[in-house]
Structures are given as structure tokens and as C-alpha cells.
Amino acid sequence: MLIGNSDGVNLKSFIDANPGSTAIIDPSGTEVPVSPFNELVYYSSMGPALGTNGIKPDVLAVAGGGQNGDLIYMGGQSFDPLGDLYTATGYLAAAGTSFATPLTAGTAALVKQTHPGYTAAQLKSALVNTATQDVVNDDSGFPLDILQTGAGKTAADLAIQTNVTAVPSTLSFGALPSGAVSKTVPVTLTNTGSTPLNLTLAVVATTSSNVAKVALDKSTLSLAAGATATVNATLAGTAPSAGLFYGAVTVAGSATALRIPYMFLVGSTVPANFTPLAGDQNDGAVGQVLPDGSVAFQITDANGVPIPNAAVNFHVNAGSAPISLSQVSTVTNAYGIAVATPTAGATTGTYSIEGCLGACSSRNEFEYTFSGNIRNTPAISPNGVVNAAVANPGTPIAPGSYFSIYGTGLSDQTDVTTTAKLPAAIDYVNVSFDVPSAQLSVPGHLVFVSNGQINAQVPWELQGQTSAQVKVTIDGIPGNVVTVPLANYAPAFFEIGAGVVAAINPLNASNPVITATNAAKRGGVIALYANGLGPVENQPASGDAASLTVLSKTTALPVVTIGGQPAQVAFSGLTPGLPGLYQINVTVPTNIGTGNQPVTLAIGGATAKASGITVQ
Numbered sequence: 001m002l003i004g005n006s007d008g009v010n011l012k013s014f015i016d017a018n019p020g021s022t023a024i025i026d027p028s029g030t031e032v033p034v035s036p037f038n039e040l041v042y043y044s045s046m047g048p049a050l051g052t053n054g055i056k057p058d059v060l061a062v063a064g065g066g067q068n069g070d071l072i073y074m075g076g077q078s079f080d081p082l083g084d085l086y087t088a089t090g091y092l093a094a095a096g097t098s099f100a101t102p103l104t105a106g107t108a109a110l111v112k113q114t115h116p117g118y119t120a121a122q123l124k125s126a127l128v129n130t131a132t133q134d135v136v137n138d139d140s141g142f143p144l145d146i147l148q149t150g151a152g153k154t155a156a157d158l159a160i161q162t163n164v165t166a167v168p169s170t171l172s173f174g175a176l177p178s179g180a181v182s183k184t185v186p187v188t189l190t191n192t193g194s195t196p197l198n199l200t201l202a203v204v205a206t207t208s209s210n211v212a213k214v215a216l217d218k219s220t221l222s223l224a225a226g227a228t229a230t231v232n233a234t235l236a237g238t239a240p241s242a243g244l245f246y247g248a249v250t251v252a253g254s255a256t257a258l259r260i261p262y263m264f265l266v267g268s269t270v271p272a273n274f275t276p277l278a279g280d281q282n283d284g285a286v287g288q289v290l291p292d293g294s295v296a297f298q299i300t301d302a303n304g305v306p307i308p309n310a311a312v313n314f315h316v317n318a319g320s321a322p323i324s325l326s327q328v329s330t331v332t333n334a335y336g337i338a339v340a341t342p343t344a345g346a347t348t349g350t351y352s353i354e355g356c357l358g359a360c361s362s363r364n365e366f367e368y369t370f371s372g373n374i375r376n377t378p379a380i381s382p383n384g385v386v387n388a389a390v391a392n393p394g395t396p397i398a399p400g401s402y403f404s405i406y407g408t409g410l411s412d413q414t415d416v417t418t419t420a421k422l423p424a425a426i427d428y429v430n431v432s433f434d435v436p437s438a439q440l441s442v443p444g445h446l447v448f449v450s451n452g453q454i455n456a457q458v459p460w461e462l463q464g465q466t467s468a469q470v471k472v473t474i475d476g477i478p479g480n481v482v483t484v485p486l487a488n489y490a491p492a493f494f495e496i497g498a499g500v501v502a503a504i505n506p507l508n509a510s511n512p513v514i515t516a517t518n519a520a521k522r523g524g525v526i527a528l529y530a531n532g533l534g535p536v537e538n539q540p541a542s543g544d545a546a547s548l549t550v551l552s553k554t555t556a557l558p559v560v561t562i563g564g565q566p567a568q569v570a571f572s573g574l575t576p577g578l579p580g581l582y583q584i585n586v587t588v589p590t591n592i593g594t595g596n597q598p599v600t601l602a603i604g605g606a607t608a609k610a611s612g613i614t615v616q
Contacts, residue, residue, distance in 0.1 A: 004233035040138040040148055041065045044097055047147045048265065048304045050335060054172030056264050057150040059131050059182040060444040064095030071095050078142040082423035084524070109158040113190060114160045122190065129251075129258040130158035146206070146246040147304055150262045164223075164254035171214070171249065175305050176239040181212055184234040185261065189251070191223035198222050198253050201231060203262075205247035207331055212237035214262055216249065236266055244303040245533070265490035267305030271357055274299060274366040275336065279353070282372040283428075283475040284344045286321075291476055295325075295370045296339040297355045299332050306336025313356045314340040320349025321374035344374045368614035376409035378472040378479030385470050385484045388455055389492035390609050392394035396487035398532035400539070402447070404455050405431065410472050411449035411480070419531075420504055422446060422457055422543035422579050428475035431456050433468040440465070445543030456581040459542040462486055463535060489604030490532035491558070493611040501599050501611040502529040506585060516596075519616035523590045526568065526613075533558060533582040534604050536573055546574035558584055558603035562613065563592030572603075588615060 003011075005561045018382045033532070041063050059337035064072040071093035076085040084095055097502075104127065111126045112118060118126065130154030137143055151170065164431055199221040203214050215474040217232040233249060240478050243266055243531065247533035251258035279295030295314065299307045310332045316323050322345030329338035340355060350373055357366035371611040385392030388402035393527035397403040411429045422445035424430055431454060465486050494502040496513065503514040514520050536552040546552045553573035561568040573581040585603070597615045601608040 005240040020114065024558075037070075037138075038135050038153070040135055040144055041095075041097065042139055044148065046304070047150070048175075048263075049172070053170060053175040053265055053305060055146060055170045055261060058128050058170065059104060059151050060135055060149055060153045061100035063097045063100045065097075069336045074099065080424040081419035081421045082425060084285065088163055099597055104154050104469070107159055110156055111159050111162075118165070118192070119167075121167040121169070122165040122192070123550070125167060125258075126155055126159040126162045128169040129166050129260055130155055130162055130256050131259070131409070132158075133259075143246060146261060146263050147244065151259070158256045162254065162256045163191065164197065164199070164251065164256075164258060164259070165190050165531050166251070166258060167258050169260060171233050171260060173214075173235045173262065173264035175265045175267050176212070178239050180237070181239050182234065182236045184232050187231050187233055188228055188229060189221065189223065190228045191225055191254075193255065194225050196224050200252045200615040202250050202252075203247065204231075204250055205245075207243070207245050209237070209243075209249070210247050211240050212264070214247065214249075215305045233262065235262075237268050238554070242270075242301065242303075243307055257517055265303055265305050267303070267307070269307060270301055271310065271366055272302040273297050273304065274357060276355070276368045276369060276370065278339075279342060280368075280370045280372065281568050283477060284342075284350060284351070284374045284375055285377040285477045286344050286346050286371065288344055290342045290344070290372070294339045294341050295353050295355055296337055297368060299336045299338070299366070301358055306332070306334070308332055308336060310336070310356055312338040313354075313358070313360050314338075315354040315356070315360045317352035317354060317369070319352045321345065321347050321351045323351045323353060324373075325353070334523070342469060348374050348376055350374070375412060375474065375477065377477060378409045378474055380405055380407040380410075380470070380472060380482050382482075384461055385482060387490055387492050387531060389494045392609075394485070395460050396485040396490045398487055398490035398534060399458045399465075400460045400534075400536070400542075400580055401458055401490065401532040401582075402455060402457050403444075404453060405470070405472065406453055407472070407479070409450060409474075410454050411451055411474065414450040416448050417446060420579075422544055424543070430473050431457055432471055432473065433462060434470075435462065435465050435468050438465060440468075442542070444470075445460060452520075455545060458486075460539060461542065463488055478575045487604040487606065489534040489556075491601050491603050491606055491608040492531045493599065493601060493608055494529045494531060495611055499612045501613050503527060503613060514613055516614045519594075519614040520588050520594065521589050521616055522594075524588050525585060526588060528560070528584045528601075529575070530582045530584060530601060530608070532606075532608075533572065533584075540574070540579065543579055545579045546576050548576045551576065554603070556604045560584060560586050560588070561598075562588055563597035563615065565589035565592050576586075 026183040049056040064070050071074045076087035076092040108123050109540050128151040132155050133152045135153050171185050193285040214235050246263040267357045275298045277296040278292040284290045323342050325340045328340040332338050353370040354360045379422040384406040388404045413427045424443040426446045426449045434441045442459040442461045448455040469481050471481045496502050503526050504511045520526050533554050535555045538550050538552045573579045596612050599611045
């Protein structure tokens with residue numbers, strides 16, 4: 001069970017001050033049995049390393065997931081409510097191999113804190129050479145080998161305690177050719193402690209070969225404090241028949257026993273694995289190469305050794321979006337990889353490409369269908385980025401306020417924001433603002449997306465800038481870049497009809513909208529809704545709603561007239577509880593006529609287009 005650090009400190013202090021106190025476990029709680037652990041999750045990547053045929057992964061770490069769906073309690077992002085791993089509280093439970101990396105990086109940071117003089121290679125040794133060997137099955141119960149586990153599972157406590165490092169931390173002899181072999185890898189051992197050490201070294205084979213073996217030129221080694229020495233590990237003999245051979249060099253006598261894994265492979269010419277590498281599930285654009293740049297696959301034998309010069313084929317299936325292939329491989333390269341460059345035609349729709357070992361046929365077990373979608377490139381119209389309240393082309397938009405983008409292909413779907421906090425993307429659509437001279441690159445926070453229009457909030461971070469480069473991107477496909485003028489003040493009234501300002505009676509619990517049949521009263525207070533009123537106190541983050549408890553008032557006071565007479569301003573700022581919407585509470589002058597009356601607004605040296613309101 002996990003609690004926060006502050007709660008833990010408070011609990012410990014209470015126990016220390018109140019010995020013998022009775023604690024009651026919540027009777028409504030339910031014990032949840034722990035499912036099998038130390039199992040490799042099925043979607044983990046495996047070796048050998050491309051090119052070197054060396055040991056990969058280096059180490060394992062906790063990821064969660066697997067057949068039992070176990071989750072890890074962790075921190076999450078609170079920036080984008082529609083983004084992955086969003087949490088308003090800062091914490092959530094999730095699973096995935098992506099989380100093994102930060103856990104390992106955190107262990108490396110702890111080792112560096114304990115041993116500040118360690119080099120990067122020594123930090124790697126501390127993690128790799130102290131890894132435990134308790135992950136022996138995957139989550140389906142199948143046994144594992146070094147291609148899946150690497151050196152083993154990261155153990156933070158052992159890594160921190162180590163006082164001997166080995167560089168390199170793994171011994172990869174690669175894939176052997178047939179015949180005699182002799183390969184030597186020198187290993188530098190360093191005593192990082194403050195006392196002399198007497199070390200004992202040995203080779204322990206997990207899978208053995210009688211014709212090619214790993215041997216050491218030293219079985220014992222004395223190291224003074226801070227001293228280094230080299231031990232040579234040599235693989236010699238005759239290459240055995242095809243297979244995977246591995247084990248470890250063990251080092252005893254240090255604070256933590258070290259295990260330096262070794263591996264060598266002997267390839268076969270028998271294909272066993274067809275691995276898609278690129279080009280699948282791409283969202284491409286008409287007339288362009290698919291985002292991955294190629295469709296590619298790799299052919300390897302049963303132990304992951306690449307099979308070069310194998311005959312391959314690529315075939316474009318009939319589909320709604322035409323695709324042409326260029327630079328097409330006819331045989332696999334030295335890494336067992338075949339590639340083709342796909343370019344979309346002029347039609348949107350889906351694509352389908354077959355990649356095959358040998359001829360493509362319905363009975364070929366070594367083939368894969370690469371598929372995805374082709375869309376139009378998003379295009380912003382000339383002068384298509386405007387103030388959302390008044391579409392005046394070429395006029396500035398203001399940070400913190402709403403703007404609209406007009407164009408074509410701006411979204412595959414029509415959708416609106418479903419969260420109180422405005423998201424950075426809707427349906428894989430996002431809008432970016434870049435000011436290269438200020439080294440700024442920030443997202444707009446979206447309200448609405450469709451093929452021809454996007455509504456969003458200008459990021460507050462752009463205050464003080466005079467222009468920004470704006471573009472729309474759909475699932476990684478960028479559109480054209482347009483330069484848009486910015487100004488801290490770009491006032492405009494929101495309207496509910498042509499020439500009719502958006503306004504309500506804020507003193508009425510039902511907040512009735514001011515219309516011709518529900519006219520504003522002279523001497524009464526109304527709330528006018530506007531855009532672009534500039535900087536505010538208590539400024540919220542971009543996309544966030546204004547506070548309900550501490551008002552976000554504009555730093556400048558607007559000048560409002562109704563019917564040609566000054567209207568007293570009681571409040572000017574962001575509408576509490578909403579993101580980016582300005583509200584001005586004013587008293588309707590008593591000395592004006594009835595019926596439709598003009599409304600004007602000026603702030604920060606800028607004047608809004610006049611609107612109107614019905615007065616009784």
C-alpha cells in the first residue's frame with residue numbers, strides 16, 4: 001500500500017508521540033491478491049541489437065501490464081485533459097514498457113548521487129552488472145533467454161552498493177561465421193572503494209558449446225583502492241552449429257557480486273521471424289511520402305540473426321487511395337531488412353501494401369499487410385487566422401483570447417471540447433505558435449475543430465510578442481505556416497446576432513440573455529462578453545479556467561459607452577470558471593433612449609468594433 005510522503009511523516013510523528021495508540025483499518029477496504037510478478041510483459045522488445053547482434057535489452061525494469069493487467073502508481077501530466085496519462089490530481093495508475101525507462105534512469109540518478117565520480121560507462125555497469133536473475137518466464141509462462149532479459153532486472157539497492165565497475169558491462173561477440181573463431185574483449189575493472197579488494201573471476205555458461213568457449217586470462221585479481229586492471233575475455237574455437245550461446249563472467253569479492261553477461265550467435269539460413277519495422281498505420285497526406293518514409297520489414301532466423309540476400313516482394317493492393325512505390329528492395333540487405341518508399345497519390349482514403357518474403361500469396365506465412373489512411377494536407381486560408389469575436393482579416397489577435405482559423409482539411413472530424421480545461425489536441429488536431437526569435441513554441445488550446453474551421457485560445461505565453469508563426473498539424477502531418485500579427489489588446493464584442501452584443505443580467509439568478517424581448521433596463525447592471533481585453537491579474541495557465549474565488553481583473557480599465565453615454569464599469573476581467581472569456585459588468589446609463597442603442601469599447605489604446613443592445 002502506498003501513501004504520500006507528507007502523510008507518512010505525519011503518521012510517523014503521531015506514532016512516536018502516541019505509543020500504544022489503537023489503529024483501525026478501514027473495514028470497507030478490500031484486499032486485492034497480488035498476481036504473479038517478475039514476468040516479462042508480452043509487448044517487451046527483444047534482441048539481438050541491430051547491426052552488432054549484441055546483447056539487448058541491457059536490463060529490465062518494472063513496467064506493469066501483461067496478461068493480468070497490473071498497473072503502476074505513478075505521476076501523470078496535468079497539461080492536456082485529452083492527452084495520454086492526464087490526471088487532475090497529479091497521480092494515476094498505468095502500465096507500459098515506457099515506464100521501465102524512467103525507473104531505470106532514476107536508479108542511475110541514485111547511483112550517481114552515491115558515486116558522483118562515476119562515468120557514464122561506470123553508471124551503466126552498476127545497473128547492468130548487479131541486475132537480478134529472477135525474471136525467468138513471460139506472462140504466458142514461456143521460459144526466457146538473454147535475448148529477452150539482457151543482464152536481468154534492475155536492482156537499485158545493489159547498484160548503489162557496488163564498489164567495483166566493469167567496462168564494458170556486457171560481452172557481445174556477435175554472430176559468428178563458420179570455421180575457426182578467436183575474439184577478445186578486454187574488460188576494465190575498477191575498485192571505486194576506499195579499501196583494497198581481492199577479486200575472484202569465473203565463466204559460467206548458461207548454454208554451452210563444446211567447440212567454441214569463452215575463457216579469461218585471469219581468475220583472481222588484487223585491486224588497490226581506486227586502482228584499475230584489465231581482464232581479457234576470449235571466445236576461441238570452432239563456430240558451433242546454428243544457435244544462441246550465452247552465460248556470464250562472475251566477479252566475487254566486491255561489496256556486491258558482479259555478473260557480466262556474454263553472448264554469441266551462430267546464424268542459420270532458415271527464416272523464422274518476419275518483423276514489420278515501418279510504414280504501418282501511418283496517416284499520410286496526398287502527394288507525399290508516408291510519414292515513416294518507407295515500408296520496411298526484417299527477416300531473421302529463430303535467434304534473431306538477420307538473413308541477408310533473401311528474395312522479397314512488395315505489392316500495392318487495390319484501395320481507395322492510390323500508392324506508388326519507389327526504391328524497392330528485391331532482396332534483404334546485410335541486416336535482413338527490405339524497404340520500399342511509398343508515395344501517396346492525389347486521392348484521399350485508405351492504403352494497403354503487402355510486404356513478402358518470396359512471392360506474395362495467400363499461403364505465404366512470411367508476409368504482412370501495411371495499411372493506413374491518406375488525407376489532404378491541412379491548409380490555412382490567406383488571412384485565415386482571425387479574432388474569434390470579429391473576423392477582421394489581417395488584424396492582430398491577443399494572447400489569452402479566442403481566435404478562429406479558416407481553411408481546408410483542418411480536421412477529419414467535427415468535434416468540440418468536452419473538458420473544463422481546454423485540450424492541446426482534439427481528434428489528433430493541434431495548433432502551434434512559434435516565435436523563433438524569442439525561442440517560443442507553444443500550443444493553442446482547442447475549443448472546436450472541423451474541416452473548415454478551428455476555434456482555440458491564443459497561448460498566454462505570447463504576451464509582448466508582435467507576431468507568431470501558426471500552423472495546423474493532424475496526427476503529425478503539418479500544414480502551411482502563416483505569420484499572424486499579435487497585440488496585447490485586440491478588443492471585440494462577442495455577438496449573438498449581427499450587431500447584437502452578447503450580454504446577460506448578472507444579478508438575475510437565471511442570467512437571462514439580453515435580447516429585443518428581454519431588454520436591458522436603464523440604471524440596471526449588465527454583463528457584456530468580449531474578447532482580447534489583454535493582461536489580467538491572477539492570470540490562469542493557458543487553457544485553464546479563471547478562478548472562482550480570486551478574480552482575474554484586467555490590468556487596464558476599459559471605457560464603455562451605451563447610447564453615446566459613458567457606462568460605469570464595475571468589473572472587467574475573465575469570467576470566473578471559464579477559460580479565456582472576458583466579462584465587463586457595467587451600469588446602463590439612465591440618460592439614454594430606449595430601443596436599439598450602440599455599444600462601444602476601448603482598452604489599452606485599441607478600440608472594438610461597435611455593437612448594439614436593446615434598452616427599455
